Amino acid sequence: MTVTDKLARNQNLMLNCLRDAGRAMTAYDLLEALRDQGLRAPVQVYRALETLRQRELVHRIESLNAFVACRHLDHTETAAFAICDDCREIWKFSLPAEAGLTAVADRKRFKTRHTIVELHGRCAHCADRADG
Incomplete structure (x- = not known):
């Protein structure tokens, strides 16, 4: 079982959206992109992003207030x-x-x-x- 198999629906949606985008996205970019998937409130996005960040599946780009998908699972440095x-x-x-x-x-x-x-x-x- 992989790390992504244990993700909730919203977390999977966001991770896949970030991977597909190939660029940094703000929480509001994600909300807009996933509105048709049932996401309606910013709190849904922020909760999912926080879980993804804690699991080291996304990185927060502080200066852009945006997120990118992590492409490497080795976090030794x-x-x-x-x-x-x-x-x-x-x-x-x-x-x-x-x-x-x-x-x-x-x-x-x-x-x-x-x-x-x-x-x-x-x-x-x-x-x-x-x-x-």
Whole structure:
């Protein structure tokens, strides 16, 4: 039995919607996309997203207040995201430098709850288009 087999109906709907979209979606984007599936209230979306986030099946992109489906089940390192401000494409990558961040926090006796790294800029495709 896989992790997704244990999901409730609304959670499955949202996870599949995010996977199919291939882009970050806000809770209201999801609500609109799934209205025909019976979702009517924002609270339905937020509850399902919170469960998906806790199970590490989606990532919250803090700066966009949006969510993306997780495509990798290996969560041994902190995820970082590169976000193109032009086309809105998002790339996830591992952040091995987290150990350095944690060491700095430890020296300052700062107890970290979670780490969020989001890089904003322009992807190669959009940069080439802008230069061309």
